[in-house]
Amino acid sequence: MTKLRDARHEFYGGHPEKAAEILNELKEIPKRDRLLFLMEKGVVLHRLGLYKESINTLLQASLLMAEQEVISISQQAGSLVTTEWITEYKGEYSERLWIHTYLMMDYLLVNKFEDALVEAKQALKLLGEHPDPLESDYFTRALIALCFDILDEHNGAYIEYKKLAELLDDEELLAKDLHSLARKLGLDDDAEEFRKVMMKKPDRLPSGGQPGEAVFFLELGKAPVKIPGNIVLPPSIRFSFPRYDRSSDNGVSVKVSTDAGIAPPITIATDVGEVARASLKARAAKIMAKETARVAAKEALARSVEESSGELAGAVTRIFLFITEEPDTRSWHTLPKSLVLVRLPLAPGEHTIDLEVSGGGIGVESILIPEIYIKPGTRVFRAIRR
Amino acid sequence: MADTMMKCFVYFMMALIVASMAGCTVTTRTVAPDEEVIYDEGYHFSDKKKIVNALVSSLLSKPPLGFSTDRPVVIVYGVANRTSEHISTSGITDDIRKELLASGRVRFVNKTQRDNIAEEVDYQQGGRVNTTTRVKLAQQVGAKYMLTGTLRSIEKKQPRQVRIKKRTLMYYSLNLELTDLETSLIEWADSTEIIREAAKPFIGW
Numbered sequence: 139m140t141k142l143r144d145a146r147h148e149f150y151g152g153h154p155e156k157a158a159e160i161l162n163e164l165k166e167i168p169k170r171d172r173l174l175f176l177m178e179k180g181v182v183l184h185r186l187g188l189y190k191e192s193i194n195t196l197l198q199a200s201l202l203m204a205e206q207e208v209i210s211i212s213q214q215a216g217s218l219v220t221t222e223w224i225t226e227y228k229g230e231y232s233e234r235l236w237i238h239t240y241l242m243m244d245y246l247l248v249n250k251f252e253d254a255l256v257e258a259k260q261a262l263k264l265l266g267e268h269p270d271p272l273e274s275d276y277f278t279r280a281l282i283a284l285c286f287d288i289l290d291e292h293n294g295a296y297i298e299y300k301k302l303a304e305l306l307d308d309e310e311l312l313a314k315d316l317h318s319l320a321r322k323l324g325l326d327d328d329a330e331e332f333r334k335v336m337m338k339k340p341d342r343l344p345s346g347g348q349p350g351e352a353v354f355f356l357e358l359g360k361a362p363v364k365i366p367g368n369i370v371l372p373p374s375i376r377f378s379f380p381r382y383d384r385s386s387d388n389g390v391s392v393k394v395s396t397d398a399g400i401a402p403p404i405t406i407a408t409d410v411g412e413v414a415r416a417s418l419k420a421r422a423a424k425i426m427a428k429e430t431a432r433v434a435a436k437e438a439l440a441r442s443v444e445e446s447s448g449e450l451a452g453a454v455t456r457i458f459l460f461i462t463e464e465p466d467t468r469s470w471h472t473l474p475k476s477l478v479l480v481r482l483p484l485a486p487g488e489h490t491i492d493l494e495v496s497g498g499g500i501g502v503e504s505i506l507i508p509e510i511y512i513k514p515g516t517r518v519f520r521a522i523r524r
Numbered sequence: 525m526a527d528t529m530m531k532c533f534v535y536f537m538m539a540l541i542v543a544s545m546a547g548c549t550v551t552t553r554t555v556a557p558d559e560e561v562i563y564d565e566g567y568h569f570s571d572k573k574k575i576v577n578a579l580v581s582s583l584l585s586k587p588p589l590g591f592s593t594d595r596p597v598v599i600v601y602g603v604a605n606r607t608s609e610h611i612s613t614s615g616i617t618d619d620i621r622k623e624l625l626a627s628g629r630v631r632f633v634n635k636t637q638r639d640n641i642a643e644e645v646d647y648q649q650g651g652r653v654n655t656t657t658r659v660k661l662a663q664q665v666g667a668k669y670m671l672t673g674t675l676r677s678i679e680k681k682q683p684r685q686v687r688i689k690k691r692t693l694m695y696y697s698l699n700l701e702l703t704d705l706e707t708s709l710i711e712w713a714d715s716t717e718i719i720r721e722a723a724k725p726f727i728g729w
Contacts, residue, residue, distance in 0.1 A: 207690070208724070208728040210729065255606070256605070260608055
């Protein structure tokens with residue numbers, strides 16, 4: 139997939155429109171790389187602000203994921219004596235989750251809140267199926283809670299904010315949301331508890347009518363990609379497995395300054411690499427079991443050739459099988475290193491906002507958001523990729 | 525003997541080729557609107573017909589619409605989609621409106637065309653339309669009732685265990701409400717449910 143590599147190169151070279159062009163021109167995509175292609179294209183279109191097109195692409199990816207639940211015997215059998223690359227790429231648990239995360243963002247950006255909630259429910263299913271590896275994807279969990287909250291699904295929002303507060307081990311961050319929802323649900327005791335937590339750090343609420351909220355989706359840096367790992371047992375046995383490149387992480391911090399009175403923003407971040415590594419680790423036992431079976435099958439094949447056609451033919455077969463033993467390092471390259479949700483309460487009216495972001499793989503950068511108009515009691519969404 | 529075996533082999537291969545060619549052929553067929561075609565546990569077009577029929581019949585047989593003689597005016601606000609699928613619920617409300625109109629017992633305010641109606645009225649009042657044919661202002665009819673609803677779903681998957689098929693149970697419910705706009709009292713409410721189980725194989729070729 140040279141074209142896919144070219145598109146990724148253009149994307150990170152600051153030419154997402156060229157990346158989209160390359161991907162649009164691709165007509166015949168091998169079935170085994172179709173999910174990868176749709177995931178990359180979805181993010182490229184999202185980066186270009188073509189949210190509806192991104193939705194169409196990622197919905198295809200979501201449908202494909204459902205079709206891929208059936209295990210293909212022919213692919214599995216073939217990969218046992220060749221390589222994992224010939225099988226259909228199904229995505230790590232984290233990548234499958236982030237298809238729904240990006241769909242949620244896209245739908246919120248085009249104000250299709252009911253559809254965003256549909257994706258939130260799909261994401262919840264995956265979080266329920268793979269709770270441990272996906273546990274630290276706080277961004278997606280916060281987005282799910284937001285989708286429930288927007289549509290006044292108070293019970294769903296309350297449960298998700300509460301889970302998130304527990305996972306983050308921070309009782310203050312979401313106390314205001316939890317207090318408001320507990321009151322709406324008639325959970326007076328809980329509301330009182332959250333009120334006490336809120337009082338520890340009183341808000342400076344925006345003045346001038348019912349406040350609204352600006353919600354920013356910050357996608358920062360470049361996600362780690364898979365690299366090959368090898369264990370060679372002389373003379374010719376090779377175990378190969380994929381692993382994620384480890385990159386240094388110093389967290390993300392976001393400072394906000396605006397032209398109006400503000401409350402401090404709520405910032406919730408996911409380290410994409412950490413969740414991706416946890417997802418791959420969760421599959422490690424399966425990968426190694428299959429790798430062991432492949433090594434055994436290849437050794438049996440080489441011995442059989444050796445017995446029937448002599449030592450030289452056996453040696454040539456062994457070399458060939460050794461070379462073809464390549465770990466499957468396919469992964470979603472256009473993902474960011476960090477996904478950060480910033481919620482900023484604002485008074486109704488026009489605002490100019492400056493976000494000073496540090497960490498997340500981009501160093502320190504000031505991001506000036508052009509004029510945002512806030513209507514009373516409403517939310518405005520913006521996606522920013524750096 | 526060898527000849528017979530050879531013939532059998534040739535026939536078998538021919539049958540295989542014919543079968544595989546038939547598998548590659550595109551086939552189409554027209555499906556009747558009332559025919560039930562269901563591929564999986566998800567929401568299908570035949571479900572819409574079923575739930576619309578059940579709720580319209582309840583709406584027309586129970587008070588207030590069941591006993592009204594003055595063809596009350598109703599406004600339809602959408603059916604909220606709270607399922608885990610992208611379902612266009614406007615199709616449900618369109619069908620409910622169509623069935624109720626066909627009964628001749630109610631009238632509807634056209635909410636979806638409000639902006640276009642306002643634009644057309646403004647145009648007619650703009651001085652270009654003959655005064656004898658232009659519509660009169662302030663003649664629109666106010667709705668007495670508001671029809672709203674929610675479509676919900678609950679999905680249950682078979683727990684992980686050794687099996688060759690995965691079973692999924694899907695529950696859909698459509699709840700409709702008729703609210704009196706003057707008193708804000710809910711005058712009628714009903715719901716209809718569909719429960720479907722599907723089994724999908726884990727292994728394929």
